[in-house]
Amino acid sequence: MVDQAETLRRTPLSRDRILRAAVALADAAGIESLSMRNLAQDLGVAPMALYKHVSNKDELLDAMIDLVVAEIDPPAPGAGWKQSVRGRILSARQALRRHPWAPLAVESRNMATPGLLAYLDSVVGTLRAGGFSADLAHHVMHAMGSRVLGFSQELFDTARDTGRSGAAADQPSADMPPEMAARFPHLAEIARAAAHDDGSVVGPGCDDQFEFEFALDLLLDGVERLHRQGWTSAHRPG
DSSP: OOOHHHHHHHSOOOHHHHHHHHHHHHHHHOGGGOOHHHHHHHHTSOHHHHTTTOSSHHHHHHHHHHHHHTTSOOOOTTOOHHHHHHHHHHHHHHHHHHSTTHHHHHHHOSSOOHHHHHHHHHHHHHHHHTTOOHHHHHHHHHHHGGGGGTOOOOTTOTTHHHHHHSSOOOOOOSOOOHHHHHHSHHHHHHHHTOOOTTSOOOSSSOOHHHHHHHHHHHHHHHHHHHHHTTOOGGGSOO
């Protein structure tokens, strides 16, 4: 009896099949595992067979990124700008959590991929449709930074190791060694106070999803206030 893996190997090679296999490989073993040789081995083909469908690893990474971006939910029909932007960003975050290598791949590119550009363009379009001036929308996108793509560059973000190697990173302990706590008392204090969704201190580390949404909502509330005030960059201090 032919198993599923063998059936997949017998499926004719195509660009879509290559991309999905590449995403699965990066999901399982991290972005550092991705090579044309390893990918060809997973697909059961000679490495040269891949080059009929993708020119090189750079093209492969770009197409993989766009495959992940395609998982982001479209704007909610009838939603206001704030609800729509928030929903799409949280959808982007869920997509990137399914593919922890994706933020590293995005950061490695010199130019945004077509899929990324389309997504960013649609977010700006949502702001403009919500009455934002081009000036304010420009500054909002800068303020959001990578957060609009569903990830943020946190201090000491050990979770990035999962995207590199595929191995889950251990959460750092909330308890500093006594000598470190004495030297840096304020950092020790907030480390011990790391709260989770319900506000309780139930263990070491932070709730990454809560922290992401907390910062996102702070930004969106501030943006909403500026929008209501009719803010423009001409109002900024000299």
